[in-house]
Amino acid sequence: MKLGILHETVYRYDHPIRNFVQSLRLTPSVFEGQKAHDWRIEVSGGVKGPSFRDGAGDWIEGWAVRGPAQEVIVKIAGRVETRDTAGVLRGHREMIHPMAYLRDTGTTRADDRLRQLADSVTEAADNLDLAHRLSAAVGEAIAYRPGVTRTQTTAAEALKLGQGVCQDHTHALIALARIRGLPGRYVSGYLHVTEDGQSQEAAHAWAEIHVERLGWVGFDAANACCPDERYVRLASGLDAADAAPIRGIAIGRGVEKLDVAVRVEDIETLQGQSQSQTQS
Amino acid sequence: MTYYNEMYEGKRVRDPYARLSDWVDTMPDDFRQMKQAEAEALFRRIGITFAVYGEGGDPDRLIPFDMMPRVFEQNEWRKLERGIKQRARALNAFLRDVYGRGEIIRAGRIPAKLVYQNDAYEKAVVGVIPPRGVYSHIIGIDLVRTAKDEFFVLEDNCRTPSGVSYMLENREIMMRMFPQLFRGNRIEPVDQYPDLLRRTLESVAPQKCEGRPTCVILTPGHFNSAYYEHSFLANLMGVELVEGADLFVDGEFVYARTTQGPKRIDVIYRRIDDPFLDPLCFRPDSLLGVPGLMDVYRSGGVSICSAPGAGVADDKAIYTFVPEMVRFYLGEEPILNNVQTWTLWKDDDYRYVMENLPDLVVKEVHGSGGYGMLVGPKSTSDEIEAFRAKIAADPSNYIAQPTLSLSTCPTFVEEGIAPRHVDLRPYCLCGDRIELVPGGLTRVALREGSLVVNSSQGGGVKDTWVLSE
Numbered sequence: 047m048k049l050g051i052l053h054e055t056v057y058r059y060d061h062p063i064r065n066f067v068q069s070l071r072l073t074p075s076v077f078e079g080q081k082a083h084d085w086r087i088e089v090s091g092g093v094k095g096p097s098f099r100d101g102a103g104d105w106i107e108g109w110a111v112r113g114p115a116q117e118v119i120v121k122i123a124g125r126v127e128t129r130d131t132a133g134v135l136r137g138h139r140e141m142i143h144p145m146a147y148l149r150d151t152g153t154t155r156a157d158d159r160l161r162q163l164a165d166s167v168t169e170a171a172d173n174l175d176l177a178h179r180l181s182a183a184v185g186e187a188i189a190y191r192p193g194v195t196r197t198q199t200t201a202a203e204a205l206k207l208g209q210g211v212c213q214d215h216t217h218a219l220i221a222l223a224r225i226r227g228l229p230g231r232y233v234s235g236y237l238h239v240t241e242d243g244q245s246q247e248a249a250h251a252w253a254e255i256h257v258e259r260l261g262w263v264g265f266d267a268a269n270a271c272c273p274d275e276r277y278v279r280l281a282s283g284l285d286a287a288d289a290a291p292i293r294g295i296a297i298g299r300g301v302e303k304l305d306v307a308v309r310v311e312d313i314e315t316l317q318g319q320s321q322s323q324t325q326s
Numbered sequence: 327m328t329y330y331n332e333m334y335e336g337k338r339v340r341d342p343y344a345r346l347s348d349w350v351d352t353m354p355d356d357f358r359q360m361k362q363a364e365a366e367a368l369f370r371r372i373g374i375t376f377a378v379y380g381e382g383g384d385p386d387r388l389i390p391f392d393m394m395p396r397v398f399e400q401n402e403w404r405k406l407e408r409g410i411k412q413r414a415r416a417l418n419a420f421l422r423d424v425y426g427r428g429e430i431i432r433a434g435r436i437p438a439k440l441v442y443q444n445d446a447y448e449k450a451v452v453g454v455i456p457p458r459g460v461y462s463h464i465i466g467i468d469l470v471r472t473a474k475d476e477f478f479v480l481e482d483n484c485r486t487p488s489g490v491s492y493m494l495e496n497r498e499i500m501m502r503m504f505p506q507l508f509r510g511n512r513i514e515p516v517d518q519y520p521d522l523l524r525r526t527l528e529s530v531a532p533q534k535c536e537g538r539p540t541c542v543i544l545t546p547g548h549f550n551s552a553y554y555e556h557s558f559l560a561n562l563m564g565v566e567l568v569e570g571a572d573l574f575v576d577g578e579f580v581y582a583r584t585t586q587g588p589k590r591i592d593v594i595y596r597r598i599d600d601p602f603l604d605p606l607c608f609r610p611d612s613l614l615g616v617p618g619l620m621d622v623y624r625s626g627g628v629s630i631c632s633a634p635g636a637g638v639a640d641d642k643a644i645y646t647f648v649p650e651m652v653r654f655y656l657g658e659e660p661i662l663n664n665v666q667t668w669t670l671w672k673d674d675d676y677r678y679v680m681e682n683l684p685d686l687v688v689k690e691v692h693g694s695g696g697y698g699m700l701v702g703p704k705s706t707s708d709e710i711e712a713f714r715a716k717i718a719a720d721p722s723n724y725i726a727q728p729t730l731s732l733s734t735c736p737t738f739v740e741e742g743i744a745p746r747h748v749d750l751r752p753y754c755l756c757g758d759r760i761e762l763v764p765g766g767l768t769r770v771a772l773r774e775g776s777l778v779v780n781s782s783q784g785g786g787v788k789d790t791w792v793l794s795e
Binding site: 098100108149293 | 425426428431438439442443445447449451452454574575576577605606607610617618620622624625627
């Protein structure tokens with residue numbers, strides 16, 4: 047597929063802020079499943095700082111807005127050519143040992159309920175099969191329902207609620223994988239949402255689980271599938287906070303209001319379904 | 327148990343202490359008391375105090391200073407020096423390796439789990455090679471002595487070892503109070519340490535640095551127990567002492583706010599722990615650090631000493647493998663030995679330790695400061711049983727060692743002079759060269775019979791002499 051992506055984040059402040067420093071991971075990963083063209087990152091009033099590829103293979107750009115500013119716009123635009131690799135992250139250059147992704151964080155910590163769910167999967171043929179089954183188990187245990195969980199909701203809490211969004215599914219699946227001894231990580235990216243009209247977010251997240259021979263394989267428990275050509279991968283981490291595409295901090299006492307708009311279009315199909323979504 | 331007394335062999339005074347012996351023997355009691363009070367007043371005036379976490383009480387408590395020096399002969403010290411430098415080289419080689427290809431793990435010499443699942447392993451710096459490949463620039467290596475020629479390494483401190491200000495102050499005060507001692511003995515100086523430290527920091531400036539590197543010391547602030555040391559070192563080195571809020575990131579570099587406008591910073595000697603360095607990379611709620619610092623660091627715009635992630639080389643589980651590192655990276659036999667260590671996550675070790683608790687010292691893997699440890703022979707059976715329950719609840723959090731017969735050194739006490747147990751922390755500097763000043767910080771357990779020298783557990787300090795040839 048050829049996907050056109052527009053992603054705009056607007057920060058508004060009651061009082062002017064100064065020294066807004068950001069670390070952005072908003073550039074598509076380089077691997078066999080995707081290739082970016084004309085990718086542009088702009089931060090209004092900002093100066094571009096260091097940019098480099100880190101050990102996880104993510105492209106990082108630092109930006110600083112000296113200010114004073116009452117509004118900062120982070121705008122990403124570009125095209126990505128994608129193809130289906132059945133979820134396998136093939137040809138991705140990274141240096142971090144998979145075992146580093148066996149470590150827990152606050153949002154992925156195991157509790158009895160998560161352990162029980164992880165242990166309920168008993169008939170796996172191999173680790174790949176196990177990962178598929180764990181993903182299915184999460185999809186069944188947590189129903190997609192926006193608005194019931196928050197950014198800080200942990201995997202354990204989401205499982206108890208039985209409801210959540212892609213972040214919660216991903217945290218739960220990572221927790222399950224780690225309980226079963228498989229390295230798991232959080233991936234943030236974009237999703238082109240298709241025909242069935244399910245109200246999914248275009249700024250999306252899924253899990254990657256490391257299995258021998260194949261390496262990292264993506265699992266989208268929320269959509270009961272592996273990432274294919276509709277997915278654009280940006281960055282990874284131990285959990286949502288660690289994989290956040292935008293991290294920033296400013297000096298100032300202004301109240302922050304955040305508007306995010308993401309559009310992922312199939313630019314090959316003339317009247318291709320487009321989809322946009324706004325959150326405040 | 328008999329202990330090696332560093333001054334006396336029976337009634338005989340060992341050579342390095344020959345002159346001190348006269349000094350002690352002829353010192354009248356009232357003179358000694360007067361001098362001890364004078365020393366305390368000097369420390370108080372300089373402001374060198376040490377807050378003890380979790381104990382309450384006076385945060386400006388002094389670490390007791392004992393006037394009786396601890397003395398090494400030149401040849402004793404040379405051997406220690408070689409051993410320390412060797413260890414420092416191996417530790418840095420290990421850090422280079424585990425943030426690179428991980429050869430020592432591939433070779434099966436260190437279990438992958440201990441490294442990659444270690445809390446101190448920072449995946450954010452994988453693939454980042456700091457200038458000269460040095461990760462840990464100041465390594466404090468804690469040594470104990472059990473016989474004339476028998477020294478053991480108790481632990482390595484690769485992050486930000488503290489205490490060097492005591493080493494410098496102890497000497498300063500001894501020279502001020504007893505100048506005649508320094509005329510009669512040829513004692514190697516230690517006061518070049520701040521210059522050596524500054525030179526070491528400058529030698530690891532990033533390639534992008536132009537001209538003479540600008541160094542700063544980054545402190546968490548005056549609430550930190552070692553704040554005195556931070557300001558003391560900054561002062562002696564002639565560099566600025568800054569807090570996170572004094573620094574900011576702009577473009578590809580870090581700057582300090584100064585009255586003459588922003589000044590680009592090349593080397594940061596940080597006395598802040600990794601999680602607090604940069605809220606954009608580590609703990610997002612940290613107010614102590616500098617937002618964006620890690621991106622500048624990782625792209626080679628600034629050096630951070632010690633490098634983020636250096637802590638993976640110094641926890642008590644990795645410690646057991648340091649001799650292996652010496653063999654693997656340097657192809658040498660370790661000059662300094664480790665203390666035999668049982669790791670409680672191994673079944674055999676666990677069984678042995680649980681059966682022999684009253685004879686062993688048990689420590690938390692990530693503990694420090696003498697907290698959370700059991701000294702079997704010095705504990706009541708109730709204390710031992712309570713500790714046994716803690717171990718059983720989380721075995722992988724503990725290691726055990728035999729109770730070492732730490733050497734003693736004569737120390738001034740209420741009743742006069744008496745032997746007390748001591749250890750030694752030399753400070754090894756790693757930059758373009760590996761250097762250390764002769765001696766280090768001697769800590770002394772002031773309580774009779776105590777084997778715990780930590781200042782938080784009633785330990786004191788002594789001036790440490792290395793005699794010239």
